[in-house]
Each structure stands twice: as structure tokens, then as C-alpha cells.
Amino acid sequence: MLTPSSNTALEPITQAMVADLPEVSAHFSRFKVTEIALSDSALAQFDDSEILRAAELLAHAKVDVIGWNGTSSGWLGFERDVRLCERITAATGVKATTSMLALNEILEKTGVTRLGYVTPYRDDVQEMILKNYAGIGVACAGERHLRLQDNFSFAEVSPRQIEEMTSAVAKDKPQAIAIICTNLRAAPLVDELERATGLPVYDTIATVVWKSLIVAGADPKRVTGWGSLFQKVG
Numbered sequence: 392m393l394t395p396s397s398n399t400a401l402e403p404i405t406q407a408m409v410a411d412l413p414e415v416s417a418h419f420s421r422f423k424v425t426e427i428a429l430s431d432s433a434l435a436q437f438d439d440s441e442i443l444r445a446a447e448l449l450a451h452a453k454v455d456v457i458g459w460n461g462t463s464s465g466w467l468g469f470e471r472d473v474r475l476c477e478r479i480t481a482a483t484g485v486k487a488t489t490s491m492l493a494l495n496e497i498l499e500k501t502g503v504t505r506l507g508y509v510t511p512y513r514d515d516v517q518e519m520i521l522k523n524y525a526g527i528g529v530a531c532a533g534e535r536h537l538r539l540q541d542n543f544s545f546a547e548v549s550p551r552q553i554e555e556m557t558s559a560v561a562k563d564k565p566q567a568i569a570i571i572c573t574n575l576r577a578a579p580l581v582d583e584l585e586r587a588t589g590l591p592v593y594d595t596i597a598t599v600v601w602k603s604l605i606v607a608g609a610d611p612k613r614v615t616g617w618g619s620l621f622q623k624v625g
Contacts, residue, residue, distance in 0.1 A: 509577075511572050535557075535560055
């Protein structure tokens with residue numbers, strides 16, 4: 392898995408998700424991301440060359456799939472992740488996926504066209520995410536965001552804040568809710584959030600694990616306790 396350098400939530404959560412699959416191991420390579428914004432310096436953090444260097448190191452572990460645990464194509468445009476996966480595979484010979492491409496596949500498989508959004512991001516970043524989803528036919532049906540910029544601060548968002556935002560979005564009656572950010576500690580809450588809202592909740596740490604397992608030939612239905620995604624989306 393490729394992960395931003397200041398993501399403290401992602402690695403232990405990912406390891407916990409696959410802990411009961413003895414034939415599956417998760418490996419990580421990092422590159423520098425310290426803030427999420429639309430400034431030139433913030434956008435430069437997602438230059439493909441930096442990600443490719445991290446991917447090439449990860450390929451030394453002879454992994455079956457490389458997943459970019461990041462949501463940057465949400466505001467940069469989904470085609471960025473398509474090109475990134477192509478470049479990773481060309482450079483390493485390893486199949487690749489991303490959190491956002493996996494989420495988009497899930498939305499297509501489940502027929503979701505009205506989505507609720509929970510993120511920690513700034514107003515302008517959130518606006519770009521909603522615009523890019525509208526561009527692929529997924530309308531906003533409720534959203535909450537925290538206007539944070541520092542990447543480390545995302546991991547300090549409390550479970551109660553996540554629960555409150557998700558509950559508020561659910562009141563707008565979307566078909567599903569996406570929690571978009573791989574440094575929010577939301578994935579362990581998904582089972583509870585789904586029971587409370589009656590809606591599918593797709594966390595972007597979980598989406599890339601789901602797709603990575605499929606690409607690697609492992610059955611995602613064996614992952615239990617992390618939401619309906621693993622059990623109900625084939």
C-alpha cells in the first residue's frame with residue numbers, strides 16, 4: 392500500500408482489516424504529504440514521480456497488487472488515478488488500484504447516483520470533490536466537512552465528530568455515504584454507522600483494501616466487522 396507520510400490512522404487499520412486472513416499480508420511505502428489544499432505547493436505533493444519512487448520500493452516485497460491509499464483524485468480528477476495506476480504497473484509489473492477508483496467502482500456496481508459525503512477538507516477542496524462526482528453522474532445528497540488542511544489533524548478528528556457528521560448527512564437521505572480521507576479513523580466505526588443510519592457507508596481505507604483483495608485473488612467476504620462493503624459488493 393502507498394500512503395502519505397503523515398497518515399497515522401491508515402496502517403494499523405489496514406493491518407486489522409486483513410488480520411484474519413492468514414495468507415494476506417499488507418506492506419507499506421510512504422511519500423511526503425503534509426497538507427491538503429489547492430495551492431501550488433500542496434498540489435505538487437501528488438506529483439507522480441514521488442509516488443512512483445515509493446511504488447518501486449514497495450514492489451521489492453513482490454506484492455500482488457499496489458494500492459494508493461489516497462483520495463487526491465477526488466479534487467484533482469479521477470483520470471489522474473487512472474494514469475497513475477498505468478504508470479505504476481508499467482514501472483513495476485504489479486497491478487494497481489486506488490481508494491477513489493475502488494469507491495467509484497463500488498458506486499457503479501451498487502447503482503448509487505445520490506451520494507452523501509463526509510470529509511475533513513477545506514471548502515474549496517470539498518467543492519472540487521462534489522464537482523468531479525457530479526461529472527460522473529453522482530449527485531450530492533448531503534455533505535459535511537471540517538475545513539481542516541493539516542494532514543496530521545485529520546487523524547485527530549474524534550469518533551464522535553465522525554458519527555455526528557455521518558448522522559447529519561444521513562438525514563438528507565442519500566443512497567449511500569462516502570467517508571473520504573485515508574487519515575480519518577472512520578473505518579472501525581462503519582458497522583455502527585450503518586446500523587445507526589440504515590445506509591451503506593463506504594470508507595476510503597476500506598475501499599482500497601476491498602479492491603486489492605479482489606485483484607490479489609482473495610475473497611473480501613472473509614473480512615467481517617468492517618461494514619457491508621465486504622459482504623455485499625461483489
